[in-house]
Amino acid sequence: MLGFSLVECMVACSSVLLMVLLLTEILEWTQLFAWMENDYRSPTFSFGYAAYQNGPHTWKDLYPESTGSNQSPINITTRLAVVVQPSEPLRWSNYNSGPLSMTIANDGHTVILRGFWTSTTWPQLQGGPLIDTYDFFNVMFHWGPSNEEGSEHTLDYVRFPMELQIIHVKRGIKSPTDAIALGTKDGIAITSFFLQINDTDNPYLDHIISNLWRITCPGSIVYIPPFPLEWIFAPFDRDYYTYSGSLSQPPCSEIVTWMVQQEPIAISSSQIEKFRKLCSVEGPLLLNCRPVQPLNDRDVYFYEESLSGNY
Known part of the structure; x- marks a missing residue:
């Protein structure tokens, strides 16, 4: 034995x-x-922002969904927003977790930030206007040729020099491309921040901005030092606007729940200028924002402090 x-x-x-x-x-x-x-490596859509050839006024020729009645971006008229006190706040999970790997890319239309986390630390979004859980997918930036324009959404017709959009996909859907193919009405949730000019540099954006020169050419992708997403924006749980809309790029599918934060993130003129040095296939990428679209019969909601008080 x-x-x-x-x-x-x-x-x-x-x-x-x-x-x-x-x-x-x-x-x-x-x-x-x-x-x-x-x-x-997801399928790419052919479009641009130039006024004279492939700009937003031509998107309807290839992407019929862009003529729908629930398009984005929009102008948010603050006095007309329907005030709501949600039963639960917007909940951001794992946005303070550092990823294993992180990249930035120039896809010819914008700068895309992506990260990879373990299955237990992947950033997620729940609550507020959302019925389901949404997984972080990427961050995209929109800007213009001057500091007087660049944001896609406007607030009481005021345009900011830049807009940062955080794309999430509904749990069970792998990517925005899959959400588009499925046509799931609530397949994507996008949280959006305006950026406003400040006299000094925003050091929390350094990991991205200091590497922009490496992705000047369209199709470029580079690895950058990983950092928690909370470094570049502060998660919010109240006092934001939300509405049902579309992707602001082709194919402009109407499958998005938008949540727009009214408090802007600081960025300096010299920092934003580095974004304008990037190139698309047509040349310098000086503007990549779609004009505001008609609101039509939609309501825009302003989510105040939750009645539950669980903050």
Whole structure:
């Protein structure tokens, strides 16, 4: 009969535990490599922002959804917004978690920030106007040729020099491309921040802005030092505007719940100028914002403090 001492049993158990942890780590990194390989390989849509050839006025020719009645962006008239006290606040989970890997890319239309987290630390959005859980997908930036324009949404017809949009996809949907294909009405949730000019640089944007020169050419993608998403924007849970709309780029599918924060993020003139040095296939990418669209019969809601008070 084989006998094992207590020490031998402890060594055996420790070895098994170590093997399980090692396999778990290998699985996470395998998923990371798969993410790296497939990153930015979703189908691209042909469009531009030039007034004379492929700009927004031509999108209707290739993308009929862009003529729908629930298009984005819009002008938000603050006095006409329907004030709502939601039963629960907007909840941001894991936005303070650092990713395993992070990239920025120039897809020819905008700057895209993406990250990869473990399955247990992936950033998520819930609550507020959202019925389901939404997983973070990427961050996109919109700007204009001067500091007087650049944001897609306007607030009482005031345009900001830049807008930062955080795209989330509904749990169970892998990407915005899949949400478009499925036609899920609430397939995408986008949280949006305006950026306003400040006298000094915003150091929290440095990881992105200091690497923009590396993605000057369209189609460029580079890895940057990973950082928690909360570094570049402050999650909000009250005093924001929300409405049902569309993607603001082709195919302009009407599958988006928008949440727009009224308090802007600071950025300096010199920082925003670095975005204007990027190029599209047509040349310098000086403007990449769609004009505001008719509101039609839609309501815009202003979400005040939640009645639950769970902040």
